[in-house]
Amino acid sequence: MKLTEEEIKETPLKDEDSQAEVKEEKKESKKEKKDKYKETITKLEEEKKKLEEDYKNLKNEYLKAYAELENTKKRLKEEAIKDRKYASQKVVGELINPVDMLQMIVNMPAPSPEVQNYVIGFQMITNQLVDILKAEGLAPIVANVGDEFDPRVMQVVDTAYEEDKKENTILAIKQAGYMYKDRVLRPVMVLVNKKIEEKKEEAKAESEENIVS
Numbered sequence: 001m002k003l004t005e006e007e008i009k010e011t012p013l014k015d016e017d018s019q020a021e022v023k024e025e026k027k028e029s030k031k032e033k034k035d036k037y038k039e040t041i042t043k044l045e046e047e048k049k050k051l052e053e054d055y056k057n058l059k060n061e062y063l064k065a066y067a068e069l070e071n072t073k074k075r076l077k078e079e080a081i082k083d084r085k086y087a088s089q090k091v092v093g094e095l096i097n098p099v100d101m102l103q104m105i106v107n108m109p110a111p112s113p114e115v116q117n118y119v120i121g122f123q124m125i126t127n128q129l130v131d132i133l134k135a136e137g138l139a140p141i142v143a144n145v146g147d148e149f150d151p152r153v154m155q156v157v158d159t160a161y162e163e164d165k166k167e168n169t170i171l172a173i174k175q176a177g178y179m180y181k182d183r184v185l186r187p188v189m190v191l192v193n194k195k196i197e198e199k200k201e202e203a204k205a206e207s208e209e210n211i212v213s
Contacts, residue, residue, distance in 0.1 A: 088136045089180050095133060096178060096186060102126040141177035143188045145170050153177060155187040159194040169193050 106123040110116035141153050149156070149168050157174050165171065170190045177188030 085181065086183070089183070089185070092133055092136050092138050092180055093185055095129070096138075099126065099129050099133065100176065102129070137181040138185070139179045141179055141184075141188050143170065143173055143177065143190065145172060149190065149192050153179075153184055153187055154190050156192050157189045159192050161195050162193055165193045167193055167195065 102122060103126055106119050106126055108119075110119050143150075143154065146165070147170050148166075149170060154170075154177065160171055162171065169192070171193050172191040173188060174191060175186075175189035178185045
């Protein structure tokens with residue numbers, strides 16, 4: 001069957017259109033692949049960034065937890081050392097007053113030779129107790145009449161004023177004080193030299209504070 005002239009003319013055109021369509025399809029296919037590749041790369045980069053952030057956060061949390069653990073271990077160790085160091089403080093503190101009373105008794109003059117024999121025995125016991133307490137870390141606070149008042153180791157029980165004495169100095173020691181290792185176990189109770197005017201001003205200030213509160 002012979003083709004007409006018109007059919008012959010149209011046939012090459014159809015082939016050309018077909019080829020153009022194929023080329024266009026290939027072009028679109030390449031573009032889609034390229035777009036998918038770019039999309040995949042973008043997703044992977046986002047996932048990488050997220051993983052890096054998660055890793056950074058986990059690392060920070062780990063370092064924080066590790067630091068807290070080390071601080072806790074250090075604190076517990078220090079507390080254990082401190083507890084061992086001051087383990088006897090309560091017992092030593094409770095024995096101070098009885099030992100003070102014993103020392104006062106044995107230093108009093110005996111009314112008779114018979115009582116004096118008992119006093120000697122009590123003196124020996126008192127000395128033994130004092131030696132035991134010293135071995136545990138007890139030490140008397142050195143304070144003498146005429147010394148300047150030291151609020152770190154002393155406590156004022158009353159004040160008086162003597163013109164021939166310096167102000168803020170000790171006029172009398174009412175009760176001995178003791179240190180337990182590096183702690184004040186009981187402050188020295190003292191009478192301090194202070195002018196009456198200053199005492200009145202202090203009393204007035206305390207009264208005003210009480211009214212305000």
